[in-house]
Structure formats: C-alpha cells, structure tokens
Amino acid sequence: MRRSDLFSIALLVVLAIALLIGCGSGGSTSFDGFSQSETVSESIYGGLEGFVLDSNGVGLHEAYVTFDFGVYTTTNGNGYYRFDHIIADAYPIIASKDGYISDEEDVEVLANQVISRSFTLKKL
Numbered sequence: 393m394r395r396s397d398l399f400s401i402a403l404l405v406v407l408a409i410a411l412l413i414g415c416g417s418g419g420s421t422s423f424d425g426f427s428q429s430e431t432v433s434e435s436i437y438g439g440l441e442g443f444v445l446d447s448n449g450v451g452l453h454e455a456y457v458t459f460d461f462g463v464y465t466t467t468n469g470n471g472y473y474r475f476d477h478i479i480a481d482a483y484p485i486i487a488s489k490d491g492y493i494s495d496e497e498d499v500e501v502l503a504n505q506v507i508s509r510s511f512t513l514k515k516l
Contacts, residue, residue, distance in 0.1 A: 435503055435504075436479055436480055436503055437476075437477045437478060437479060437480065437503065437504075438478055438480045438501040438502045438503050438504060438505050438506065438507065439474065439475055439476045439477070439478060439501070439505070439506035439507070440474070440475045440478060440485070440499060440501055440506065440507050440508075440509060441472070441473065441474040441475070441506055441507075441508055441509075442457075442472075442473060442508050442509040442510040442511070443467070443470070443471040443472055443473070443510040443511070444457060444467050444471045444473065444487045444489070444510070444511045444512075444513060445471055445510060445511070445512050445513070446492070446512070446513060446514075446515070447512060447513075447514050447515070449512075450471070451467065451469070451470040451471020451472065452467060452471045452489050452492070452513060453467060453468070453469050453470075453471065454466050454467060454489070455467045455471065455473075455487060455488065455489035455492075455513065456486075456487070456488045456489065457473045457475075457485060457486070457487050457511070458485065458486045458487075458488070459475075459478075459483050459484075459485060460483055460484040460485075460486075461483070463475070463478075474506075476506075478501045479501070480501050480502055480503040481500070481501060482498055482499070482500045482501075483498070483499055483500075483501065484496055484497070484498055484499075485497055485498075485499045485509070487511035487513060488513070489513060491515060491516055492513035492514060492515055492516065493513060493514045493515075493516060494513070495511045495512065495513055497509065497511070
C-alpha cells in the first residue's frame with residue numbers, strides 16, 4: 393500500500409471519529425437556522441431546585457432528593473439540590489436522610505422553568 397493511500401485512510405478515520413463525536417455530544421441539528429433540539433428541549437424540559445432543611449432551618453448535607461422513577465441527587469453542604477432537564481409533568485418527590493423522617497410532596501415541573509421546592513425533615 394502506498395503512503396498516500398495510508399494517509400487517505402487515516403484522514404477518513406479521523407473525519408469519521410470527529411463526525412461521531414459531534415453527533416453524540418448533545419449538540420443540536422440546525423437546518424436553515426432552525427435548531428431542532430433547542431425547540432424540543434425548550435418545549436418539554438424544566439428543572440427543580442431547593443433545600444432540604446432540618447426543623448431549625450439548617451441545611452442538611454447529603455440528604456437524598458428522589459423522583460418516583462428513581463432519579464435522585466444529594467444535597468450539598470448547605471442542603472441545596474438541583475435537577476435539570478426533567479420532562480415537564482407532575483411527580484412525587486421524596487426528601488430523605490438517615491436519622492430523619494422522610495418528606496414526600498407532589499411537584500409539578502413546568503417547561504422552560506426551574507421550580508423551587510424545599511423540604512423540612514424532622515429527626516426521628
């Protein structure tokens with residue numbers, strides 16, 4: 393095989409990898425200035441944020457905040473949590489931490505908005 397053939401093959405492989413990486417990176421597809429993924433994400437996704445606090449109003453570190461379908465996060469040192477890119481709908485949300493009574497509340501995630509919802513947990 394000639395050197396120029398090897399170069400051509402290597403170039404095609406690099407271009408194919410770049411194309412795959414570009415398609416899989418969550419970027420949007422744009423046709424004539426219309427971005428399909430931005431329109432979809434703007435129309436169906438929202439977010440949820442808030443705090444998990446003890447009965448004295450102090451943020452609880454590493455408390456769990458869980459959607460009924462299993463997606464969860466833990467709070468930071470101030471008791472703060474945040475979810476992004478949640479499909480707009482109503483969900484039961486549970487806040488919990490070892491040594492505390494869990495709190496459950498129905499929350500409606502709205503498209504194009506970040507809803508604030510805080511929970512207060514009482515010690516066992």
